[in-house]
Amino acid sequence: MEKMNPAKFFKEHFVKDRWPAYVWFPFIVACISIPAGFYYVNWSQEGIGAGLYSHQWAPDDVFAYWSPNDFYQSVDTVKGKFTGQQCIQCHEALTPGIVKDWENSLHSNPGNNSGKKQAIVYCTECHGNDHEELHLPTPDICANCHKQQHDQFMDEKRFGFPSHALAMERALDASHFVDKPKAEVTPCVQCHSVATKCDSCHSRHEFSAAEARRPEACITCHSGPPHPDDESYFASAHGKIYLQEGDDWDWSKPLTKGNYKAPTCAYCHMDNGQHQVANKSIWKFGIKQINPQTSGNEIKRDQWVERCSECHESDWSRQQLKALDLERKQAWDKLNKAERLLRMLRSDNLLFPPAGKRPSYPNSTMDRFFPRERIGFFDGQASAFYNVSAIERNYFEMWYFDNLSAYKGAAHGDFSRVKKSHQALDDDLIELNHQAEKIRQLSTQEKNAGIHPEADAFWNSGEYTDYNRENN
Numbered sequence: 001m002e003k004m005n006p007a008k009f010f011k012e013h014f015v016k017d018r019w020p021a022y023v024w025f026p027f028i029v030a031c032i033s034i035p036a037g038f039y040y041v042n043w044s045q046e047g048i049g050a051g052l053y054s055h056q057w058a059p060d061d062v063f064a065y066w067s068p069n070d071f072y073q074s075v076d077t078v079k080g081k082f083t084g085q086q087c088i089q090c091h092e093a094l095t096p097g098i099v100k101d102w103e104n105s106l107h108s109n110p111g112n113n114s115g116k117k118q119a120i121v122y123c124t125e126c127h128g129n130d131h132e133e134l135h136l137p138t139p140d141i142c143a144n145c146h147k148q149q150h151d152q153f154m155d156e157k158r159f160g161f162p163s164h165a166l167a168m169e170r171a172l173d174a175s176h177f178v179d180k181p182k183a184e185v186t187p188c189v190q191c192h193s194v195a196t197k198c199d200s201c202h203s204r205h206e207f208s209a210a211e212a213r214r215p216e217a218c219i220t221c222h223s224g225p226p227h228p229d230d231e232s233y234f235a236s237a238h239g240k241i242y243l244q245e246g247d248d249w250d251w252s253k254p255l256t257k258g259n260y261k262a263p264t265c266a267y268c269h270m271d272n273g274q275h276q277v278a279n280k281s282i283w284k285f286g287i288k289q290i291n292p293q294t295s296g297n298e299i300k301r302d303q304w305v306e307r308c309s310e311c312h313e314s315d316w317s318r319q320q321l322k323a324l325d326l327e328r329k330q331a332w333d334k335l336n337k338a339e340r341l342l343r344m345l346r347s348d349n350l351l352f353p354p355a356g357k358r359p360s361y362p363n364s365t366m367d368r369f370f371p372r373e374r375i376g377f378f379d380g381q382a383s384a385f386y387n388v389s390a391i392e393r394n395y396f397e398m399w400y401f402d403n404l405s406a407y408k409g410a411a412h413g414d415f416s417r418v419k420k421s422h423q424a425l426d427d428d429l430i431e432l433n434h435q436a437e438k439i440r441q442l443s444t445q446e447k448n449a450g451i452h453p454e455a456d457a458f459w460n461s462g463e464y465t466d467y468n469r470e471n472n
């Protein structure tokens, strides 16, 4: 029998010379798969949770305050509609702190600084006047009066991850968010709520610009091992000057040239009060190896130099930032060596137990059918949270903690941190080499002795993984 040629077959039976198969076949595939894709994404977001995995977790009540659009429902214990004055009268007794903060704010005394006459912004402007239909203000409520800040903030999305405007999606769509117990992931939503409400840097109910200008406004979220911005800033020359003299500075002044002796977080990252932090980002959190010399990145670098040059000489500033690039290159030389080492172990099947004998990575269909040990950032951060062998975990800690610490040290001028972190990277590399050598020796000995080690049940059903999946 003649071998079937699908293209010829389709052409003869269906198209009859009008449209060749390579035109209409992809067209039909697209007609089916694009709507199906949209349908799937829509469906995936319709569950009781939120985000791409909304069917696989349920929110705790407290989530309503971090992501009000997704989860908030008004209390219905107090009935009636009230004027702003009435809200205050009752809440003065109930929540005196809130009322006091509001009284101290420009919302209660508009024009106090600017001299512009404007209406008082009562509780009702942000929460509504019906106590059974209260809402918690999301950025779009603030936008009614602060369109400029809101629009700048939302516009940040075009710079991609990481960015404040995308932070909530980033947390909810992380597969380890779904797969860990609620108690451990509630803080994700807390920090990543920077995207869903405007009171992260100017806290309620004072909503003070002066507060947001100070570094303390950022460090509730920007501290700790993977992002030691707090620690590196306060150890830098800038942070030291702030600590010594900051209390005497006039914080009512905007963050523009000439107003401050040393820069704070917002001074450097939110140019002239612009509500964006992602527009100058070159190194993107420090977990990706990037080329700082693309034309886009050169423009961002010029913007950085311009910012430093408000206080320093510009060539001097450029050299400082070049030192950051050199530090990054050095760090990536070390990380790449470690990554090669692990990839070689993987290709020699020496990572024990192999991926097929471990729980598959959460929410990864690929992984269920083609299990694979994930190494480094590009293979997936999941290695942080699941049963992996000791050498894989050590490499994860190398790139996630020691590397990111070195990065923030270099970015923020905490030179002692750079030195310590690079020492740690060197030690990591030595340790990984030792471990790899031992693994190879052991494997040879086992082979010679005819031993074929089996993975213990622990790997597949450790308390960690099973327990997690049941409790989110």
Ligand code: HEC
Residues within 6 Å of the ligand: 073, 074, 075, 076, 077, 078, 081, 082, 083, 084, 086, 087, 088, 090, 091, 094, 123, 124, 127, 128, 129, 130, 131, 134
């Ligand atoms: C008669 C007293 C009274 C008045 C008037 C009043 N509140 Fe309340 N409010 C309460 C009480 C009591 C609670 C706590 C309700 C609860 O936890 O069930 C509350 C809670 C709230 C909350 C928190 C809701 C939550 O889900 O955590 C907000 C916001 C609020 N009030 C805003 C307002 C605003 C805005 C007005 C004016 C329109 C107002 N209140 C008028 C008594 C009052």
Ligand code: HEC
Residues within 6 Å of the ligand: 064, 065, 066, 067, 068, 087, 088, 091, 095, 098, 099, 102, 107, 121, 122, 123, 124, 125, 126, 127, 136, 137, 197, 198, 199, 204, 205, 207
């Ligand atoms: C400029 C807008 C704005 C005004 C005006 C305002 N609030 Fe709020 N309020 C907020 C924001 C933002 C939150 C935090 C919402 C969240 O957590 O998602 C909040 C939260 C609250 C909460 C619940 C959280 C808590 O800390 O207990 C209460 C209660 C509350 N406001 C009461 C009031 C009262 C009473 C007034 C009037 C004196 C008032 N608010 C005026 C923006 C405002």
Ligand code: HEC
Residues within 6 Å of the ligand: 106, 107, 109, 110, 111, 112, 113, 114, 115, 116, 118, 119, 121, 125, 126, 137, 141, 142, 143, 144, 145, 146, 198, 199, 202, 207, 208, 209, 210
């Ligand atoms: C109904 C209009 C209105 C709404 C809604 C509103 N504001 Fe305001 N806001 C004002 C006015 C008016 C001022 C005072 C401006 C002035 O004095 O010139 C102000 C001032 C501010 C300031 C500057 C304070 C300072 O210290 O300089 C901040 C920050 C601020 N608002 C944040 C917010 C946030 C965040 C929200 C949403 C949760 C919000 N506002 C909602 C009208 C509003």
Ligand code: HEC
Residues within 6 Å of the ligand: 161, 162, 163, 164, 166, 167, 170, 171, 190, 191, 192, 193, 194, 200, 201, 212, 217, 218, 219, 220, 221, 222, 265, 266, 269, 270, 277, 278, 279, 281, 284, 285
């Ligand atoms: C409520 C928590 C919170 C506060 C407060 C906060 N941030 Fe962030 N910030 C985040 C989160 C979360 C991310 C990561 C977002 C993501 O996952 O994409 C982030 C990311 C960033 C980035 C990285 C942007 C990039 O493209 O690499 C910068 C810079 C930044 N923040 C600066 C600041 C500054 C400056 C302040 C204070 C003025 C501040 N943040 C206050 C939570 C916060």
Ligand code: HEC
Residues within 6 Å of the ligand: 161, 162, 163, 170, 171, 172, 174, 176, 177, 184, 185, 187, 188, 189, 191, 192, 220, 221, 222, 223, 224, 226, 227, 284, 285
């Ligand atoms: C203490 C506040 C805080 C907590 C808690 C927190 N994050 Fe973040 N997260 C941040 C900050 C700040 C950054 C940005 C760091 C930078 O750009 O240097 C970030 C970055 C990220 C990124 C990478 C940014 C990107 O877009 O590539 C992801 C993904 C992420 N967080 C998810 C989570 C998840 C999931 C959790 C809970 C398990 C969590 N975060 C808990 C503050 C926090």
Ligand code: HEC
Residues within 6 Å of the ligand: 139, 142, 143, 146, 149, 150, 153, 164, 194, 197, 198, 199, 200, 201, 202, 209, 210, 212, 213, 253, 254, 255, 256, 266, 270, 272, 273, 274, 275
């Ligand atoms: C990452 C921290 C951060 C977040 C998040 C943030 N702000 Fe601000 N905001 C600041 C800083 C810093 C200033 C002071 C800027 C300056 O000195 O020029 C400020 C100032 C303001 C002012 C006063 C502007 C003026 O010229 O007086 C308003 C209004 C304001 N913010 C509204 C908002 C609104 C609305 C949102 C939510 C979309 C928001 N902010 C979210 C940090 C933040």
Ligand code: HEC
Residues within 6 Å of the ligand: 215, 218, 219, 222, 227, 229, 230, 233, 234, 238, 263, 264, 265, 266, 268, 269, 280, 281, 282, 283, 284, 285, 286, 304, 411, 412
């Ligand atoms: C002297 C200016 C300056 C100050 C002050 C400063 N930073 Fe930075 N920060 C930088 C530079 C430069 C980078 C590297 C940016 C790049 O090349 O991508 C950086 C990187 C970051 C990043 C990672 C963003 C990225 O692009 O990878 C975060 C998040 C961050 N800083 C937060 C903070 C916080 C929070 C504070 C205050 C505690 C602070 N910074 C203070 C200059 C500053």
Ligand code: HEC
Residues within 6 Å of the ligand: 237, 238, 241, 260, 261, 262, 263, 268, 304, 307, 308, 309, 310, 311, 312, 317, 320, 321, 413
């Ligand atoms: C608002 C003013 C201001 C801005 C903006 C500023 N600096 Fe500084 N910086 C200072 C002051 C003041 C000192 C301490 C005096 C000195 O050493 O020049 C300092 C010190 C330093 C030091 C330590 C200098 C040394 O010789 O030990 C470094 C490094 C530095 N800055 C880098 C930068 C970089 C990089 C930028 C831009 C990303 C920047 N600065 C932006 C004011 C500023």
